Amino acid sequence: MLKIENLTAEIDGKQILKGITLEVPAGEVHAIMGPNGSGKSTLSYVLSGREGYEITGGSATFNGIDLLAMEPEERAAAGVFLAFQYPVELPGVGNANFLRTALNALRRARGEAEVDAMQFLKLSRAKIKALQMSEDMLKRNVNVGFSGGEKKRNEVLQMALLEPKLAILDETDSGLDIDALKIVADGVNAMRGPDFSALVITHYQRLLDHITPDRVHVLMGGRIVKTGGPELALELEAEGYAKVAA
Amino acid sequence: MPAVAETIETVQSAQEGGYKFGFETKIEMEFAPKGLNEDIVRFISAKKGEPEWLLEWRLKAYAMWLKMEEPDWAAVSYPKFDYQDAYYYAAPKNKVVPKSLDEVDPELLRTYEKLGIPLREQERLQGIAVDAVFDSVSVATSYKERLGKEGIIFCSISEAVHTHPELVKQYLGSVVPQGDNYFACLNSAVFTDGSFVYIPKGVRCPMELSTYFRINAQNTGQFERTLIIAEAGSHVSYLEGCTAPQRDENQMHAAVVELVAMDDATIKYSTVQNWYPGDAEGKGGIYNFVTKRGACRGARSKISWTQVETGSAITWKYPSCILQGDDSVGEFYSVAITNNRQQADTGTKMWHIGKNTKSTIVSKGISAGRGQNTYRGLVKISPKATGARNFTQCDSLLIGDQCGAHTVPYIENRCATAKIEHEATTSRIAEDQLFYCRARGLNQEEAVGLIVNGFCREVLKELPMEFAVEAQKLLAISLEGSVG
Numbered sequence: 001m002l003k004i005e006n007l008t009a010e011i012d013g014k015q016i017l018k019g020i021t022l023e024v025p026a027g028e029v030h031a032i033m034g035p036n037g038s039g040k041s042t043l044s045y046v047l048s049g050r051e052g053y054e055i056t057g058g059s060a061t062f063n064g065i066d067l068l069a070m071e072p073e074e075r076a077a078a079g080v081f082l083a084f085q086y087p088v089e090l091p092g093v094g095n096a097n098f099l100r101t102a103l104n105a106l107r108r109a110r111g112e113a114e115v116d117a118m119q120f121l122k123l124s125r126a127k128i129k130a131l132q133m134s135e136d137m138l139k140r141n142v143n144v145g146f147s148g149g150e151k152k153r154n155e156v157l158q159m160a161l162l163e164p165k166l167a168i169l170d171e172t173d174s175g176l177d178i179d180a181l182k183i184v185a186d187g188v189n190a191m192r193g194p195d196f197s198a199l200v201i202t203h204y205q206r207l208l209d210h211i212t213p214d215r216v217h218v219l220m221g222g223r224i225v226k227t228g229g230p231e232l233a234l235e236l237e238a239e240g241y242a243k244v245a246a
Numbered sequence: 247m248p249a250v251a252e253t254i255e256t257v258q259s260a261q262e263g264g265y266k267f268g269f270e271t272k273i274e275m276e277f278a279p280k281g282l283n284e285d286i287v288r289f290i291s292a293k294k295g296e297p298e299w300l301l302e303w304r305l306k307a308y309a310m311w312l313k314m315e316e317p318d319w320a321a322v323s324y325p326k327f328d329y330q331d332a333y334y335y336a337a338p339k340n341k342v343v344p345k346s347l348d349e350v351d352p353e354l355l356r357t358y359e360k361l362g363i364p365l366r367e368q369e370r371l372q373g374i375a376v377d378a379v380f381d382s383v384s385v386a387t388s389y390k391e392r393l394g395k396e397g398i399i400f401c402s403i404s405e406a407v408h409t410h411p412e413l414v415k416q417y418l419g420s421v422v423p424q425g426d427n428y429f430a431c432l433n434s435a436v437f438t439d440g441s442f443v444y445i446p447k448g449v450r451c452p453m454e455l456s457t458y459f460r461i462n463a464q465n466t467g468q469f470e471r472t473l474i475i476a477e478a479g480s481h482v483s484y485l486e487g488c489t490a491p492q493r494d495e496n497q498m499h500a501a502v503v504e505l506v507a508m509d510d511a512t513i514k515y516s517t518v519q520n521w522y523p524g525d526a527e528g529k530g531g532i533y534n535f536v537t538k539r540g541a542c543r544g545a546r547s548k549i550s551w552t553q554v555e556t557g558s559a560i561t562w563k564y565p566s567c568i569l570q571g572d573d574s575v576g577e578f579y580s581v582a583i584t585n586n587r588q589q590a591d592t593g594t595k596m597w598h599i600g601k602n603t604k605s606t607i608v609s610k611g612i613s614a615g616r617g618q619n620t621y622r623g624l625v626k627i628s629p630k631a632t633g634a635r636n637f638t639q640c641d642s643l644l645i646g647d648q649c650g651a652h653t654v655p656y657i658e659n660r661c662a663t664a665k666i667e668h669e670a671t672t673s674r675i676a677e678d679q680l681f682y683c684r685a686r687g688l689n690q691e692e693a694v695g696l697i698v699n700g701f702c703r704e705v706l707k708e709l710p711m712e713f714a715v716e717a718q719k720l721l722a723i724s725l726e727g728s729v730g
Binding site: 048049050051052071072073075076077081082084087088089090091092093097098101102103105106109141158162 | 676677678679681682683684685686687688689690692696697699700701702703704
């Protein structure tokens, strides 16, 4: 499980996270909601190890291991997955090749046997079918020329293949039409189980219509200002952040 | 000191007395004295038992070379090479070969490992293991039989001089004349060996021809000379080099490659060059000054160059096509990597002479460390080349902030109906690309390798399959330690 205690972080000398304390027990899905500039994306990058963020205090552990001391790839090997708000394009790199390279890197780090091209094809086809996506997705270059919705779907496909223990979804719902939103939600729901936790970061309540969170946290000004059940999301939607947080 | 020089000098010092007896003694000792003069040229020719016409040809080249100046227009800088302080002939048997892989530089073995080169192959590359050598000899022999049935000639150029003098005489220097440029001229005077390929009319060569299958290919030396002739309607794919690191101790390399394609013939020439690039500070490393040119003499003929250049301290190389035949096609696909202090000035010349001739240039330059990478290309369209078309794409990728990428495209168009397109981009490996890969579990170097391979994909897909896989790994290895 994920345990964050009094985490503070800054970027370019500006403090963004001002003491976040949060626990996501194994098997639970938590939503983090908050207005723009509240520190949502910073939190997801700090947890996944992006450079440029200085941790000034506090801790974050995953199943007891110090997350913050690890390289991004080590965190991935430990089972942490970040679904990007803006998935990155890799020209000339085939999606299938990228996914297999990633899967094998993770398997290698965990001391498991690598999958060969045939095994991967079988595995990826099964996942694609379950997610109701097109096999075309595998043949294209990573995110190159993908529509906003396709990019997000590709993130969900990666998540399904890499089978993380903790998924952080950074505004995965932004820019999605209702059908794409459902595919993303189904992808997350399909993974729910006693060994899977997720941190769903979102502006809006609509994604939470499809992924019912166990807990909802409100992030404002770099702090969790309120925590509640799924009904809190509805409340936020109806009343606005300012009023709920007050 | 280079190992060859060391060996020679050790032998010399052991034979102090013999040294002053002059030239004759040296012949018995299988090496020529240091320096370059007419006698050395005669010595090389005599050593190879060459006919008079070839000796004359060499001497003519040497005389021209004396009057030439070393070119300085390329964007590379290096200390002046002392041509009188080098050996131009040393028989292979003087080479110190390790007895087993235990005696080989462990660094080199680690690279082999990463490239996934099998043990037997590693031994062959180091010139070890009698078994492995026998293996490759028997493989070579069986291939030779198969090629012979088709009438294909594939042998060393020294052998061809004796077995097919009329072909060598007709074509040698017909694409790259002796006086073409300083380095080609030097090569013409002192070339030691290389490959000779002749594909008869209408024959499609049944396999990729590789120096691998030519006995003693590892000892072709620093002045390699290759000649490939494809008669009308024939087809051949030739692989040069090897993805394994080549620790040749000769610092100066000046090779010449000539290709001739007749009507409807196709020659595909692929190179992976991985000579020693020198250390991180730029000490040592090969100077690679190569002249490669193909003549599309026949109508609808096609010559395609693909190169992956990752080695050498200095690369000076412009594989070119002379598109004489109507509707002939020239292609140039290149990946050049410079890391640490490597410098590369490479590109192509496409000279359109025939009608409706077509050329494609795709160049991918990758600079890392303090590497300097220049694309230099010329597209020349003659007045009669009506309907000629060229497409050029030059992309540069920068890794770090101390390297350089330069693009120098020349276009000379004297034909109103020609169509010429040029596209160029320069980019960096973005931090977000690296982070994206790392967040999926790839380490920094795997991530760079993946992104760079993606950048080079258009070129890599032109390589024959067995080469492409190794070349991909090689790209990643060449850039190790260049990020972070």
